[in-house]
Ligand SMILES: Nc1ncnc2c1ncn2[C@@H]1O[C@H](COP(=O)(O)OP(=O)(O)OP(=O)(O)O)[C@@H](O)[C@H]1O
């Protein structure tokens with residue numbers, strides 16, 4: 001940001017217009033990358049004991065999962081915030097992961113605990129993602145018509161979130177205690193009880209989704225100007241935006257399926273990245289948000305596992321920090 | 336050429352526009368005037384496909400706005416919507432740079448940057464180029480938004496109340512710029528104005544809307560007539576002749 005405020009002088013006329021737009025990969029981005037890599041390396045190596053090959057493999061899989069969740073959450077939050085033109089709401093705050101939980105509980109309710117456990121995980125995952133994507137699209141698409149009113153959106157999100165959670169709780173009450181334990185285990189984000197079978201399929205979806213988002217980065221910059229201006233600049237709003245929203249739902253489904261809901265992670269990650277790089281241009285914001293997400297998740301897990309002896313689930317810590325940040329953002333106005 | 340034929344529009348049950356037909360030949364400045372709520376912005380958004388058409392057809396150079404790909408249209412027609420709220424942290428240069436989006440894939444070439452620089456210069460934004468738009472005054476921001484539409488370098492330019500927030504000097508400069516674009520580059524400008532004297536002084540043609548219908552249409556001299564003005568705006572106003580140009584004393 002500093003390099004941009006300096007051009008506000010009177011000589012800026014020609015120079016800043018002809019000056020190349022700031023590079024995607026600058027010092028700050030390099031620093032973020034370095035932190036993310038260093039934390040990952042530390043995660044892999046700190047206090048390795050016993051069967052090293054086995055421990056390394058276990059850690060590597062977890063690391064991949066941590067990265068993947070961080071990227072899915074970061075990308076989906078950036079897209080969601082851009083498309084709805086706000087800096088506070090995230091898919092999770094709008095009840096998207098509650099929707100996922102509802103789907104899980106409904107499945108357990110319909111099939112019973114054993115039936116649920118007996119489902120082919122990849123197939124189940126695909127079906128869940130599909131259902132979730134369709135529901136999210138039908139629920140959230142109307143909000144993209146016309147001007148999005150923050151208050152209305154927030155209210156809608158809170159109400160939907162409560163609705164989905166209550167429905168899930170209602171269903172949970174109707175199912176037998178054994179099956180309920182299954183529901184419980186998917187309801188909280190925990191990287192220790194990671195769904196290993198899902199890591200690779202989820203990774204494929206996340207990679208694909210992230211690639212699509214990256215390709216759309218310039219479109220996203222334009223979409224951030226608001227519907228009218230974006231359409232005026234030639235963006236096909238009615239086709240592009242629902243498609244990107246489906247992508248958001250898919251990414252949320254993936255990360256929730258893998259570790260459970262990490263409600264406020266997206267908020268921290270995007271707000272943090274925006275402040276760190278001082279830009280909302282997607283070519284910079286997307287990678288920065290991913291790197292911040294990786295640093296937070298990997299760093300957090302490192303501290304939890306080795307500092308606190310695995311006393312708590314990472315999701316809870318992240319949500320606590322996120323809750324504080326959310327309040328700070330609300331108190332500080334829209335940005 | 337922009338051809339609007341038999342366009343009607345309702346919101347809910349309320350008729351907003353009723354059977355509008357209008358042809359804008361290529362080149363020239365057309366001012367769209369009329370009281371608040373007459374339907375000016377609605378008509379402009381329909382032409383610029385910001386609002387989907389309900390009835391009737393609109394073509395720009397023969398391309399139907401309802402079916403032409405957005406990008407194709409964005410290379411021919413730029414629009415400045417009336418609502419100028421913009422909630423993005425951008426510098427003036429970055430904002431104006433978005434005007435080049437329809438012509439590339441988002442990456443600015445040197446030629447694009449030259450056009451952006453020229454637009455900045457043209458709207459007196461040189462000193463503000465590096466400023467963030469959320470730190471600008473209302474009039475400065477309005478000029479930046481007009482510059483963005485200008486940088487789109489389209490044959491057709493639709494501006495909804497571009498004089499909003501502008502001081503007298505910049506309002507005059509903007510109207511002269513529009514005139515110049517029409518005269519020297521054969522651009523077609525459709526501009527919504529509330530300042531009727533600007534319309535009289537700078538437009539070739541004045542179209543007046545009232546209650547969703549065309550209430551008057553013609554060269555300034557034909558519209559700057561007390562009877563016509565009273566029919567449009569609902570009160571009597573004097574029109575005086577100053578050195579051969581009509582001046583409407585609407586404020587007295
Ligand atoms: N979303 C909406 N819902 C209901 N009515 C609307 C809506 N948008 C516009 N209108 C109505 O449509 C009519 C035309 O609006 P429009 O914005 O086109 O007027 P305008 O001529 O541009 O007025 P102004 O000079 O105030 O900008 C107005 O009566 C307005 O109240």
Ligand SMILES: [Mg+2]
Nearest residue numbers: 375376377417
């Ligand atoms: Mg208007």
